[in-house]
Each structure stands twice: as structure tokens, then as C-alpha cells.
Amino acid sequence: MKPKSDDDLLVIFAHARQCDREDAPAWRPELLDRPRQRPGFAWRWALATACVMVLAVFLTHMPRHEPRLSEALPPLLDSPPGELFASVEPPLLAFEAPSDFLLTSPLNRSIP
């Protein structure tokens, strides 16, 4: 039981209720008997299946082993083993400059 002071609200809500009742859709008992298939549900399954098939085809045809670039390219700077700078004439180690005497170590200087 509502207090009397709420009668103003009760009247307003009762009026709204009456208006909504006139607009309410008719009762359809068949709604309770016939489960409805949600529209678009089959489409979602078809789309998901198609995606899986495309992914499977892509993975099947993908090359299994990709050779490394260093293995795939021919050797460009390959050289036979040998002494470094062997072809240089005269040999670098035997070269003597004219000013080499200036580099004589004092310890090697001969005592007069």
C-alpha cells in the first residue's frame, strides 16, 4: 500500500500505463512454440569456415624451407689459401728505407 502523498505520481504513471497498453503488440502464442533461428547466424558460420579453409590452403602451399642468402649466392670473394702479400715485389719485410740509420737504437751503438 502506497502512502497517500504518492497519489500524484500514481495518477501520472497509471495514465502512462494506459497509453502503453494501447500501443502494446498483440499477444502471439506461437512465439513460445517456434524457436527462431537468429538471422545471420548461418552466415557467420559460413564466413568462419571460409576463413579456416583459406588459412589451411595458405599454410599448405607455403614453402617449408627458405635457404639462407649466404648459401644461395655464389662465392664472389673466395681466394685460394697462401701467404699474405706474396705477390708484392720486393717483399715488404725486406724493404730498407734510406733513413733507417736514424732509427738506430743507442743500445746497439758500438763503443769506440
Added chain:
Amino acid sequence: MERAIADQLEALHPDAFGWALHCCAGDHARAEDVLQNAYLKLAQEKAQHDGSSSFKTWWFGVIRFTAHEEFRRLRYRESLLGKLLLQLSGTAHDPRPSPARKMEIDERTAELRRCLAQLPARQAEVLHLVFYQDLTLTEAANVMRVSIGSVRQHYERGKARLRTLLQPDSFHEAQV
């Protein structure tokens, strides 16, 4: 489905539509969809009354939950596709009633709906359930899945706020 349940649903159908209409902010098309989906849940036995509460409060709880589901779905679609469709077609779904429909809706009912829309959702819900559906506060708490103390607080605050909004002076000032 059992005949007794079908009879109860038929008796509650107009009030159930009124509750769905409130849950959908007065959008008739969405309210019909929500109510239809709620009936579908019953037909598929996804929702079953366990007898812990009255049939009416349980059924209104199902409708409320279905409306929230529908709202989330609608918001998701609008966020992803709505903008794209809006750009492609240049039109959008307008939840407000058409001008012809506006003429049909009684001015007092429209004013009540406008005022309820300005209240917090919980306050508007409890006022609808108590005054429109004639439920007790305990039954309203069952429908809303909140405690009786919380419902009482929403009820008192909602009443005071609704009265303020429904006063003619403040209503016309708000329109200006």
C-alpha cells in the same frame, strides 16, 4: 511449454511490454525485439523459473537482462559498423519516435518519459516498477538484483527528483 506458464505470460504481456519499453528508453521497435527475444529464451528453455521468487519478478528480471544484452549488442554494432554505414548511406537509426508517432503519444506520458530519462537509471527503474507495475520494494529489488536498502534509497531520492522535474515551472524553464 506448460499451459499454466503460457497463461501467465499472456496475462503479463501488456505490462511486460511496458517494462521492456522502459528498459529501451521508450523505443517501441527495440522493446518489441527485446520482448520477442525474451520469449525466445523461454521457448528454448534458456531461462527457467525456479520458484525462488514470484513469476512476475522473475519474468521482469529476464526482460531486463535481455534488454541489457540487446543494448550491449547494439552499442557494439554501432561502434564498428554504424559509422561506416552512416558514411555510406548518409542515414542513421533514429531511436526517437517519428513525428506522426509523436502526435499520437500523449503529452503527459511524453513528459513523464522525459523526466524519467533525466533520472539515474536505477532510480527510474525502481519508480517504474513500483508506480507503473505496482510491485513492492522487495519485488523491485528482486527484479533489479540489488538489496532492499539500496532500492529504498533509490526510491526516495527518485521520487523527490521526479517531483522536482515534473513541476510545471521547472519543466517549461527546461524547455526554454
